[in-house]
Every structure is written in C-alpha cells, then in structure tokens.
Amino acid sequence: MALQSLPLRDTDQAYGRVSRLLHWSIAALMLWQFLGMGLRLLLGRQPVVSFFVGWHQPVGTVLFVLIALRLAWALANRGNRPDHGRGLGGRAARLGHLALYLVMAAVPAAALLRAYGGERAFAPFGFQLFPAQTPPVGWMVGLGDALHGEMAWLLLLLILGHVVMVGVHESMWRDGTLARMAGRRRAGL
Template identity: 40%
Template sequence: MTTPANRWRDTPNRYGLVSRLLHWLTAAQVILLFGVLLAWKGFGEHPVTLLLARIGPHGSLGAMLLVTTLLRAIWAYRQRHHRPPRPPGLGGLLARCMHLAFYALLILIPAMAILRQYGRGGPLIFYGKELMPEAEREIAWMMAPADLLHSTLAWLLLALIVGHVAMALAHRLWLKDGILARMLGNPSPQQDT
C-alpha cells in the first residue's frame, strides 16, 4: 500500500512525485527554450516572440535548467536503490546511456553558456536580477567552449529528446510494458510497498 510519505519517493514500481515533478519541469523548460529559439529563427522580432522572450529569457531559462538538472541528478542518486529497474540486456544499457547523455548535456550546455557570458564581460542576469557581476575584461578561454559547442550540443539534445519521446511512445503503444505509466505516476500492476 502506498502511504502519503511514499508518494514523494521512488519505488520499484513507479517514480515518486519528486522525480516526476523534476522530469516534467525539465521538459517544460527545454520546450520553452527551444520554442523561444525557434520562434526567433522563424519570425524574428514579432509580438509573439517578444512575449515568449519575456516569459522565458534564454539566459534565465538556461540557468534555471542547470539548477533543475543538478537537483534532479542529486535526487536520482539518492533514489537509485528505490527506482524502477531498467530493462535487462541491451535495451536497458541503451536506456542508461541515453539518460546519462541527457544529464551530461543538460548540465554542460547551460554551464558553458554561463561561462561564456561571464567571459564576454557580461553580468549573469536572472529575470532582471543580477546574480553575478560583469567581468572587468573579456576572457577568451571562458568563451571558447560555448562558442564552439553550445549550439551543436543543443541540437544533439533535441535529437535525443525526439528519440526519447519516440521510445516512450513505443513502450506505451507497442511494447505495452508500463514504463511510461511509471513516469506518469501510475504504478505497475504490482502493488507498491
């Protein structure tokens, strides 16, 4: 039987409320980041793009995504012995590698952008509040990694997301193994303990 306290934590049959909230918060932040970016690329300066940019300034969302991902990684580590098991074999290994790649990209991409912002001599601003003052001068080595990789890694992240969604749908529609239900909060047919 699931108790109210157990709803927060992961169990072998389902992901707990904290894991699910962090997962869907990450998804919302990434969708907004790419939504704003694609809107600017597609429409340029337009009332809709300006509204999206006010709701989700790219730098602020990136910093928030970094914090969310770090919290998510800490929570996943603390829950590692309680979580639903990965499928056995190659499928489980691929799922584990995919999730590790997600964490790596969701940390590296915004961290490099923050480093670049500081290296350019600009302050780190979070929804209008200055979190880190500007540097006194440009620092080339801080800008180089993001200049080289930020965009490429972001598109790689988007490709992984498309694959992740496709596999979630495959588990739901073809394999019917309950994996997606565990992230939606519906435990598997076995009883929670």
Template identity: 60%
Template sequence: MQLLDSSERYGAVSRLLHWAVAVLILWQFLGMGLKLIFGRNDFVGFFVGTHQPVGFIIFVLVVIRALWALASRKRRPDHGTGLVAKAAAAGHGLLYALMIAIPTLALLRAWGGTRGFAPFGIEIFAPREVEIAWATSLAGLLHGELGWVLAVLIAGHIAMVGVHESLWRDGTLRKMAGRR
C-alpha cells in the first residue's frame, strides 16, 4: 500500500482524506435536502441533529487535507498543461476554498450566537448572554447559500470524472480510487 502521493497516483493518506470528506459532505447534503423536502420531523431531525458535529469533523479533516496537499504538492499527480489543466486547478482551489469557508462561517455563527458550540461534548464556544449580530448575520446569510454553491461544484467535479473516464480515458479516477 502506497501511503504517500506520487506523480502517478494519490497515496492512501490523500485517498482516505478525500473519500472521508466526500462521504461526510454527502451526509450533510442528504440531511439538508431531507429538511427542505420534508421539513422538520423526527426522522429528518436525526440527520439535521448531526449537522454541526459532522460539519466540525469536515472542517478538521479539510484543514488536515489542505495541509497534507501543500506538504505533498511536489509529489502529487499534476493537472497537466493547457486550459483544461488550469480549469481543473481552479476548480480544485475553489472546492478547497468553499470547504474551508463554509464551516468557518458556521463556527463564526456559533461563536457569535447565544447557544455556544460543543461538538461531542467538547466546548469550543461557551454560550453568550448577548448575540454578536454581525457574526451571526454574516454567517446566516452565507453559510447555507455557499453550501449549495459547493453542491453544484461537487456535481461538476463528479461530471468531470465521468468525462475523464468515458471520453478522454486518461485514468483520472484510478489516481484517486487507488486502483492500478
């Protein structure tokens, strides 16, 4: 098992971080989608009730993933050259930016709010007596909307994997799936 990235494929660490974040983000979208479709009820409440702690895990994993990507940047498969390569690099950069910004906004909202934030019983922010309106307003305005922008980008990311595999047949999926 190859732990580190190479120019031919991503290593086990990169793949684990990629797929763990992918599954957790899918869970988040599932919960929010169910909430939009069915409103709040006991079934949907289970999914929505996990949103904050799962979002916190995503944030931690994405920070680790970004640091790992920076540390591994000279060993990783490159995007190639030309316009398509530049678009791929920009798309990945935007995905990373949103995966950092969205939970950061949620943390800002929690910091400025009156409920506090204690995922898994670990207090990150104590409850406040008075809300910090600018923090909660800014986060309330952008967190969900940027989440749906992320959903569109992820759909584009998946679609491009399909293009790579079916049209260009360049083995891009194999690099992240770990198959030889």
C-alpha cells in the first residue's frame, strides 16, 4: 500500500498518514532518548553521552508536543481505527494501548512540572518557556524527579511489550497488524 494511496485519517482497515507519521516520529525520538539514557547508565560522563544528554530536554519537548498531537488525533479517529478484536485479546490490546498513551503523556508532563518549578529557566532550543523559580517550588521539583525517570523506564517496558506483541501478531497469528501501521500491503487486503 503506497503512502500516496493512504487516506489522511484512519480507517477500519489501516492507520492513515497522520497516525503513521506521529507513530514513527515518536518511536524514533524515544529511541534517541532511551539510547542516551542507556549510554549514561553504562558509560557515565563521556563525550558521546554528553551529546545525547545535551539533546534530552529539546527532544523531550518535541516528544511532548507530538504525544499531545497523537492523543488528540487518536481521540478524533477513535471510531475509524482498526479494531483490536473481541474477547480477552482485544481487551488486553486496548488496555495495553491505553497504558502506553497514559505513560507516554505522563513522562514528559512530569519533566515539565519539574522544569516549571526549577531554579533554572526552561528554554529548549533557546526560547524561554518558563522562567527560573527563586526559590524553586520544592514539591514540583520533587514530584517531577520522583516520577520522570521511573515512569520512563516503565514506558520502555511497555514499548518492549508492544514490540513483542507485534512479533506475536506477525509470526504466530499472521493477521497483518504490522502492515496496518508500517504501510506494507498484506495478501488478501
């Protein structure tokens, strides 16, 4: 299925161009974020790590905007999207996607809360969005610190589960799930 032949909006057969663009853009940027944080854990303070970590805040800001757009687009298309199926499997898929969306939104929200209450101005890409708080708002910084990193690792586990389930759909059930998101045409569609 060529990208040009895809509709802009989702259908009951496939995700549209906007959903795919948001999905894969978010996936690529999250891979960048997790790669940087994984390198930080493994290597400590090294120049390559500093490069990734230096981009963590701006990339996280872009992620937050894309995630907000994705949530709004998913709600606008909720009646048009491919069905997850009936029974326990369908219910598990819906709950898994709901968990992904909730944690995806909560991770950058916790970082923004921390940034808003922090003692440094929040200025991704050099444009100040929040001024420095003097004194810092302790509960905001504390809550953001407590939630951001821990929820990010939870998000990574949810993403890994998502990827594993795509593998199950492709290798065991052969139901064309990846084709609906990746854009490949499946025999019989």
